[in-house]
Amino acid sequence: MNPFRGQGLKSEHFNHEVNYIIDNFLVEQAITIYFAPPKQGKSVFSLGLTKYLYKNTDKIIQYFDFDNPLSALKERGASKIIEELLERLDYVHPETAAMTSHEVLKLLVEGAVGDAYRDYIFFFDSITDFVRDVQNEAMAKSFMNAMKRLRNAGATVILLHHTNKNEKNYQGAGVFKSAADNVYFMRQGSGTVEKALFLLDVEAGRFHVENSAFHLNKSTYELSIVAYDQAMIRxxxxxxxxxxxxxxxxxxxxxxxxxxxxxxxxxxxxxxxxxxxxxxxxxxxxxxxxxxxxxxxxxx
Missing domain, CATH: 3.30.420.610 (LOTUS domain-like)
Structure with missing residues (x-):
């Protein structure tokens, strides 16, 4: 007997609505990538985004940071923010995880059963710390398949990535873009002494997403949404x-x-x-x- 007989999609499977956690930018239960050149503040922006999501959702946030040393986090004042959000934030770092990034990923995938991660937002900082060779198509595909497993179990997945040498595209295999739901190129605009301006331009979108802009308070990490057209004005x-x-x-x-x-x-x-x-x-x-x-x- 064919084991797939009667196991196809049915009408009830299409009741799922597309929900935007941030209008036209961040889609719930989707894989979002933003990539940027060095020193553009990917991790700083992500910490602000973490705080924003903590305040504006009821989800548990797990931030897997295998990129930044503790000294850099301390210099940025991240410890105060992490302490402030401890109730629903797990900031996982090699200093505390006592395992490799690949072991962390393996455990997460093993837990991706049913809708186990529906109440979770996962940050991975950064892709290069979870994929041994981002140029290797098979390794990249394996990683993105793992991200799909998390998404299919209900998770909202956010991936940080680096640009290539010419700083116009992301590093590595094409599957990163093709397997993600939404992809942005991130850069900094003309901010002020108190606020940094982050611009995220759509590179690929499976859902309706738009170029987006955010102000980040450099001392409090409060993130605010800015009209993109307004942000582009010098x-x-x-x-x-x-x-x-x-x-x-x-x-x-x-x-x-x-x-x-x-x-x-x-x-x-x-x-x-x-x-x-x-x-x-x-x-x-x-x-x-x-x-x-x-x-x-x-x-x-």
């Missing part, structure tokens, strides 16, 4: 936008370009100012025809 451009909007608010009936530029201390032939007026038209202000050839600017 500080000097933001200052220009704020000045223009302030003038436009005072002129609800519209104002000509020359007077508008004069009111913010710019010459009417300032090339960069004129470029930015055009660049952000339709987003922060609109342009309408006035008398003759006059163009009037209005706040949106």
């Amino acid at each position: 500080p000097e451009e933001q200052s220009f936008i704020d000045s223009i909007k302030e003038v436009l608010k005072k002129n609800p009936d519209g104002i000509g370009q020359s007077q508008l530029l004069a009111d913010i201390g710019k010459a009417k032939d300032d090339k960069l100012a004129r470029i930015n007026l055009s660049k952000y038209a339709g987003r922060f202000w609109e342009i309408k025809d006035g008398k003759g050839k006059l163009k009037l600017y209005f706040i949106l």
Whole structure:
């Protein structure tokens, strides 16, 4: 008798809804990878993301960090954050695990039965510490199959990875991208003294995901979501936008370009100012025809 007769998918198996833990960025019960060049703060961002997930979900978070030495974690102030989240965070490190990363992975896979991990979020920092040779297709596939086992048992899986030498793609075999559900390239934007800005650009998405941006408070590791388009605006451009909007608010009936530029201390032939007026038209202000050839600017 064929053992698979009657064992196929049935209607009840399709009751599963796609749930976003973070809208259009992090999907529950999915495998998410973000990769970045060196010194872009993957682990720092991940610690902030851990704190965010701790505060905004009821899930147990297990962070398997086989990349960062304890001295680096201490320097970043991670110990305070870990202590703060101890109730539902297990920050697993070689200093405490007393086993190799491969032994850790083996135990996790053995426990992936039914929906055993439905209440768990797993971080793996980083892929290169769990795969002996990321260029080896068979090893990479074996690792990603293990990640699928965890996902199929209900886990939300987050993987940190490195870029290759030219810093434009991730290290290793193609199966990392093809087997993951969502993949992002991570980089830092123009932050401030108090806050770092992280930009995550979609490289591959099995679900509907979008380019995303986050501010991270460097002292508290509080993570906040930022509109991606807003995050892409450079500080000097933001200052220009704020000045223009302030003038436009005072002129609800519209104002000509020359007077508008004069009111913010710019010459009417300032090339960069004129470029930015055009660049952000339709987003922060609109342009309408006035008398003759006059163009009037209005706040949106």
